[in-house]
Amino acid sequence: MLSPSDTEGAVGSTLLPRSGIGVDGANLIIAPPGNPVISLDARLLDRVELIGRSPTSAYVASGLAVSGAVATILSVVPGGPFLAAGLAYLAHERFSEGRRRSSSRDLLLALGNLEVALHVADGPEAAKNIADQLSPYSRSAPITRPEVYEDARRRLHAQISGRDDHARREIEGGLVVGSDVVRVEGEDLLIGEIQFNVKDVREFALRGANLPLPGGRLLQAAMGLLVVAADSRAREGEDLELLSERIAAYEKWTGRTAGR
Numbered sequence: 001m002l003s004p005s006d007t008e009g010a011v012g013s014t015l016l017p018r019s020g021i022g023v024d025g026a027n028l029i030i031a032p033p034g035n036p037v038i039s040l041d042a043r044l045l046d047r048v049e050l051i052g053r054s055p056t057s058a059y060v061a062s063g064l065a066v067s068g069a070v071a072t073i074l075s076v077v078p079g080g081p082f083l084a085a086g087l088a089y090l091a092h093e094r095f096s097e098g099r100r101r102s103s104s105r106d107l108l109l110a111l112g113n114l115e116v117a118l119h120v121a122d123g124p125e126a127a128k129n130i131a132d133q134l135s136p137y138s139r140s141a142p143i144t145r146p147e148v149y150e151d152a153r154r155r156l157h158a159q160i161s162g163r164d165d166h167a168r169r170e171i172e173g174g175l176v177v178g179s180d181v182v183r184v185e186g187e188d189l190l191i192g193e194i195q196f197n198v199k200d201v202r203e204f205a206l207r208g209a210n211l212p213l214p215g216g217r218l219l220q221a222a223m224g225l226l227v228v229a230a231d232s233r234a235r236e237g238e239d240l241e242l243l244s245e246r247i248a249a250y251e252k253w254t255g256r257t258a259g260r
Contacts, residue, residue, distance in 0.1 A: 016130075018121040023130060026137040028109075030118075035217055036178030042137040043151060044111060044174045044230045050124075050131050051106040051117060107131055111229045116222040139238070143250035152250075156243050171230045177219050184231040189224050198228055 015022040020031040030038040042048055105127050107118040120127035135141050136148060143149050155170065175182040180192030189196045194213055204211055204221035211219045 016120065016122040016126050019119070019126075021118070021120060021122075021130060023133045026134070028118075028130070028134055036180075038219065038223070039176045040109070040223065040226070041174040042134040043139070043148075044171060044226060045109055045134075045138045046112065046140045047108065047110040048131050048134040048138050049108050049110075050127055051108045109223075109226065111226050112233065114222070114225055114229045116220070116226060140242070143246050149247065149250050152243060152247050155238070156240065156247060159237050159240060159243075171227070171234055174230060175223065175227050177213070177217070182219075182224060182227045184228055189228060191219060191224070196224070201225060201228070 014024075015029065015031055020033065022029045022031070024039070026042050028040045028042060030040070105120045105122075105124055107120060107127055107130060109116040109118060120130060136144050143152060158170075172183065173181055177191055180194075182189065182191050184190070184198070187198055189198055189201050191211070191213060196211060201211065201221050201224050205225050209221055211221050211224055213219060
């Protein structure tokens, strides 16, 4: 994970020009103008994916509607022109929906039941590229990288050994705002030394609001809830069966065993 001192150095030419979003290793970097750099470690997350559904069904429906409109025009049916017009409108609407679905510009950051949407103003290809880079580090993705494998083994060993303190240390520095680490203490979410009650953070998140920070700085409240959810998971323990399956699948794929 990036330390607070490393966060400023993470900003470079790889940031997307419009949204100020980029990737540094396992970290999602968000650097909006006038706001401190935000760094989120994707290893906290269960999933990183694009919001949106496949456009295929919408395009198919559009094609069927076009075919129906043509057939109606060519046939002698009472009210045919009105029916054809309706089918033509349906074809247009479904085609537009297909284009919208294929142009998703939003990332979905998921941890348990919590899902946080992040808009990528630079377009669907840029959003997909960010998701593709971060997804391998998430906790539900198949393990494909040695560093992810070693991280998974450490977590498995710590949880089997009952080392809850290790699990909580794993999430420290998972979300950093400028030089301020975001952490949970009791019923409060702390951003550096600034304190918010978790209940208030949830209320902000439900309204889609930001947490106000000194100097006019902001943090999306839902982003702060990711740390709350990660802290809760660290206390309760993650899914050992899933973690073991992911580790075993990687070892089988690479032909390696633990300790090699």
